Amino acid sequence: MAKLIYFFEEGSSKDKGLLGGKGANLAEMTRLGLPVPAGFTITTESCMKYLEEPSFFEDWLKKDVLEAVIKLEAETKKSFTGDENILLVSVRSGAAFSMPGMMDTILNLGLNDLRVQSLARLTSMDFAFDCYRRLLQMFGEVVYGINKDKFNIRLQKMEKHFSKTAADFQEKEHLQVIESFKELYIENERVFPQNPIDQLLEAAKAVFKSWNNHRAKVYRELHEIPHHLGTAVNIQSMVFGNSGNESGTGVVFTRNPATGENKLFGEFLLNAQGEDVVAGIRTPESIEALQQVLPEAYADFKRYANILEQHYKDMQDIEFTIENGKLFILQTRNGKRTAKATLRIALDLVKEGLITKSEALLRISPGTIDQLIHPIFDPQAIQNVELLAEGLPASPGAATGAIVFTSEKAKECHALGQKVILVRQETSPEDIEGMIVSEAIVTSRGGMTSHAAVVARGMGTCCITGCEALTVNEELKTITCGERILTEGDLLSVDGTAGKLYLGEVPTVVAENDQNLELLLSWADEYADLQVRANAETVQDLTTAIEFGASGIGLARTEHMFFGEERVLEMRRLILAENKEEIREALDKLLAFQQEDFYQMFQVVEDKRMVIRLLDPPMHEFLPSDLNEMKQLAVKLNKHPSIVEEQIKRLQETNPMLGHRGCRLGITEPQIYQMQVKAIFHSAIQLTKEGYTVFPEIMIPLVAEKEELAYVRAFLIETIESIFVNHQMEPFPYEIGTMIELPRACIIADQLAQEADFFSFGTNDLTQMTYGFSRDDIGKFIHSYKEKNVMVNDPFQTLDQNGVGELIKLAVTKARQTKENLMIGICGEVGGDPKSIAFFRNIGIDYVSCSPYRIPAARLAVAHASINK
Numbered sequence: 001m002a003k004l005i006y007f008f009e010e011g012s013s014k015d016k017g018l019l020g021g022k023g024a025n026l027a028e029m030t031r032l033g034l035p036v037p038a039g040f041t042i043t044t045e046s047c048m049k050y051l052e053e054p055s056f057f058e059d060w061l062k063k064d065v066l067e068a069v070i071k072l073e074a075e076t077k078k079s080f081t082g083d084e085n086i087l088l089v090s091v092r093s094g095a096a097f098s099m100p101g102m103m104d105t106i107l108n109l110g111l112n113d114l115r116v117q118s119l120a121r122l123t124s125m126d127f128a129f130d131c132y133r134r135l136l137q138m139f140g141e142v143v144y145g146i147n148k149d150k151f152n153i154r155l156q157k158m159e160k161h162f163s164k165t166a167a168d169f170q171e172k173e174h175l176q177v178i179e180s181f182k183e184l185y186i187e188n189e190r191v192f193p194q195n196p197i198d199q200l201l202e203a204a205k206a207v208f209k210s211w212n213n214h215r216a217k218v219y220r221e222l223h224e225i226p227h228h229l230g231t232a233v234n235i236q237s238m239v240f241g242n243s244g245n246e247s248g249t250g251v252v253f254t255r256n257p258a259t260g261e262n263k264l265f266g267e268f269l270l271n272a273q274g275e276d277v278v279a280g281i282r283t284p285e286s287i288e289a290l291q292q293v294l295p296e297a298y299a300d301f302k303r304y305a306n307i308l309e310q311h312y313k314d315m316q317d318i319e320f321t322i323e324n325g326k327l328f329i330l331q332t333r334n335g336k337r338t339a340k341a342t343l344r345i346a347l348d349l350v351k352e353g354l355i356t357k358s359e360a361l362l363r364i365s366p367g368t369i370d371q372l373i374h375p376i377f378d379p380q381a382i383q384n385v386e387l388l389a390e391g392l393p394a395s396p397g398a399a400t401g402a403i404v405f406t407s408e409k410a411k412e413c414h415a416l417g418q419k420v421i422l423v424r425q426e427t428s429p430e431d432i433e434g435m436i437v438s439e440a441i442v443t444s445r446g447g448m449t450s451h452a453a454v455v456a457r458g459m460g461t462c463c464i465t466g467c468e469a470l471t472v473n474e475e476l477k478t479i480t481c482g483e484r485i486l487t488e489g490d491l492l493s494v495d496g497t498a499g500k501l502y503l504g505e506v507p508t509v510v511a512e513n514d515q516n517l518e519l520l521l522s523w524a525d526e527y528a529d530l531q532v533r534a535n536a537e538t539v540q541d542l543t544t545a546i547e548f549g550a551s552g553i554g555l556a557r558t559e560h561m562f563f564g565e566e567r568v569l570e571m572r573r574l575i576l577a578e579n580k581e582e583i584r585e586a587l588d589k590l591l592a593f594q595q596e597d598f599y600q601m602f603q604v605v606e607d608k609r610m611v612i613r614l615l616d617p618p619m620h621e622f623l624p625s626d627l628n629e630m631k632q633l634a635v636k637l638n639k640h641p642s643i644v645e646e647q648i649k650r651l652q653e654t655n656p657m658l659g660h661r662g663c664r665l666g667i668t669e670p671q672i673y674q675m676q677v678k679a680i681f682h683s684a685i686q687l688t689k690e691g692y693t694v695f696p697e698i699m700i701p702l703v704a705e706k707e708e709l710a711y712v713r714a715f716l717i718e719t720i721e722s723i724f725v726n727h728q729m730e731p732f733p734y735e736i737g738t739m740i741e742l743p744r745a746c747i748i749a750d751q752l753a754q755e756a757d758f759f760s761f762g763t764n765d766l767t768q769m770t771y772g773f774s775r776d777d778i779g780k781f782i783h784s785y786k787e788k789n790v791m792v793n794d795p796f797q798t799l800d801q802n803g804v805g806e807l808i809k810l811a812v813t814k815a816r817q818t819k820e821n822l823m824i825g826i827c828g829e830v831g832g833d834p835k836s837i838a839f840f841r842n843i844g845i846d847y848v849s850c851s852p853y854r855i856p857a858a859r860l861a862v863a864h865a866s867i868n869k
Helices: 013-031 044-052 055-076 115-122 125-144 148-162 171-187 196-210 214-222 274-279 287-293 295-312 339-351 357-363 366-372 407-415 429-437 451-459 515-527 539-547 558-562 565-575 580-605 627-637 641-651 663-668 670-689 706-726 743-747 763-771 782-787 804-818 834-842 852-867
Strands: 005-007 039-042 089-095 105-109 231-237 248-253 265-270 316-323 326-334 375-377 387-390 392-395 398-404 420-424 440-443 462-465 471-473 478-481 484-487 491-495 500-503 508-510 531-535 553-557 609-613 695-700 735-740 758-761 823-826 847-850
Touching: 005 013, 005 055, 013 039, 013 044, 013 089, 013 231, 013 295, 013 326, 039 055, 044 055, 044 196, 044 231, 055 196, 055 231, 089 196, 105 125, 105 196, 115 125, 125 148, 125 171, 125 196, 148 171, 196 231, 214 429, 248 287, 265 287, 287 295, 295 316, 295 326, 339 357, 339 366, 339 515, 357 515, 357 852, 366 852, 375 398, 392 451, 398 407, 407 420, 407 429, 420 429, 420 491, 429 451, 440 451, 440 491, 451 462, 462 491, 515 852, 531 539, 531 852, 539 580, 539 852, 553 558, 553 580, 553 847, 558 565, 558 580, 565 580, 565 627, 580 609, 580 670, 627 641, 663 670, 663 706, 670 695, 670 706, 695 706, 695 758, 706 735, 735 743, 743 763, 743 804, 758 804, 763 804, 804 823, 834 852, 847 852
Parallel strands: 398 420, 420 440, 440 462, 531 553, 531 847, 553 609, 609 695, 695 735, 735 758, 758 823, 823 847
Antiparallel strands: 005 039, 039 231, 089 105, 089 231, 248 265, 248 316, 316 326, 375 508, 387 500, 392 462, 398 491, 471 478, 478 484, 491 500
16 A cells, blocks of 8 residues: 655655645645644545545544654644643645635644643633634534534624624633534534544545535636546644734735735734635735734745745745744745736746746746736726725726626526626635636625635636725625615626726726737747737738737638628629629629728738638628518619519528538639639739738638639639739739648548648638537537536637547648648637647647737747647
């Protein structure tokens, strides 16, 4: 049997998988000589064995735990079961990946009715009974699942009855609270165990079980943490932050987790225990204030914080306790941070020489980049809205939504497509699902390190905490602020960057480019061996794409240019034309529209390559389906309504996705493709004469036969050459390629390469054709598939490497056998997906193309793929 328990001095930070993040870091801090209370860790492997077979605990683990307790007693020179020189312990979870607040903790374990009296003699009555009260509540919640609100309600009633807070209770009042809590156990058909060993064993089992609690599973799914890892259990001798005014507890980040500023950032509470800070029950003081209250402890903390950051080469999230003036470090981990802070910290650590550029790039996820390009409130509009209240700027961003007071209501509204702001006194781990679907989170209590703040920063959700001007009544579902009362459904706008709360809706604008982001992406480009282009066709999208660093345009969809009111009328005129004169008139008007479009597009793109896909959708997509619209169209075209209705009916197809579209349309109606290339080259020639360098790449869609491609290519070249002749101009470089979006096209890629100057894989249609899924209908069942582990990913968002990926790989291999240097790109939705990008790089793709706002993240993902090759 493998070793199941490690004392802190036996492990190191390398043992994260076995000891969990908390256990490995406690071991590492012990190794570094920091003041860490003694303890031991039960391994993650033990957790998974227990969850798989509960008898494992009694048969194997219990004996080792009892032996470890004896060793801990010897190490601390205290007794865990005796009545003198009392040893109490904390029992905390600690998975390999940080999951703040998602699993369970119990403090003060080992107290009972007899030992609390002994502790009182050693310390004070108030302190001992305060510890016992906390143990009864935590043990009841974690081990027996008694709702924490039931404990809180009883405590609040006592506070109201005695007209004082629990911190000021005397012996008599403490005893009444303890008896009330024991009654709650009885009401729930439970009894608090008086034997400390029984407490410890039950607590360890409960922490193991918390790995599979609902909120932990939801958090793991959100952050893509594997479910099979399990959690370690850390059993550590207690130090007491609630033992007087020279004691306290706090949570501090070595740098600001919201902005990245290189300055201690955190909070502490005097005369309190660790969970008080994170739970957000009391609003704590800033860490700077500790310098005035306990200067020696503050100086020690600064020194230890610097040691830990230098050692781990990253910003640390440190939990500490001060007991009668002496500082103890209880935990360190790489701190959760906002996207903005992630970026600044990574760049600063490179400047400080702690990490390399490649390490900095790998520390930032593409998803983090997406969060940096977030909207902000329009500065002009803010001047005209009412500021409701201010709180702590816990997580940046700007969001508007309807007020909800519960996680359940947030989920319900989200399912209906409504945007919500979750408003609570403070959040708890049980709120995780509601927090995920909310646009923003607001709490009236808690600080910058409370549960709401830490989780919101990790998710990239804007958040304000400690908004004390708000009185939140979750039962009546009201917010009172001064004389104003808000109810569920009222609109709020949350500025998490400034910590300001506004009434009503405030319009947003896109944040300006961040210089730090530009610097990071310039580093990414140094490592990139894959181009990132954009899918764009409007001037605004093209401009955005170029500003975000696109190396060119990988897909400009010409059908999008026909959907303006005036343009769609001419398109309809062309489709329903009954003679050559009508066709010519409609084509001439469409040519003028397209020529103007391409002129503006080439101007924006300048010397970069632009792949222009010729018309792809079936004709009926441009036609009305409503009878009234058909009648209106008939009037505009000067036709009888019955004729228009009959023409439209004839054009309808049983399965248009597989019907008369793409190159099939180009072959049966070549005048449309001819008109499009005329527009492209007239505008390109005009710009060339004006001094621009233009490089059009014409893409023919939906090719399944080599002969289809050869036929369309031939008449396009003939049309293009005649344009150069008419302009009396030497041809400039251009290319004609094809979109690979049918399984057959992948299989005959070597033949298609004979007729193509480039390939671009349209992964949306290729996925549809390979799976037989409709992209428009997959939403009806993909959630169920994921829930039942039938599929891990939506194949339209992340490439199916085993099926669609194999087809692409086959096509690349065969095409390059025909043309070794054939340019090959990806222009489907998966072109911006980080997981898919690594696959594309490995099979020899030259570029990926995605929507403009995904370009920065794609540039980083390309660098990741190159560094990790």
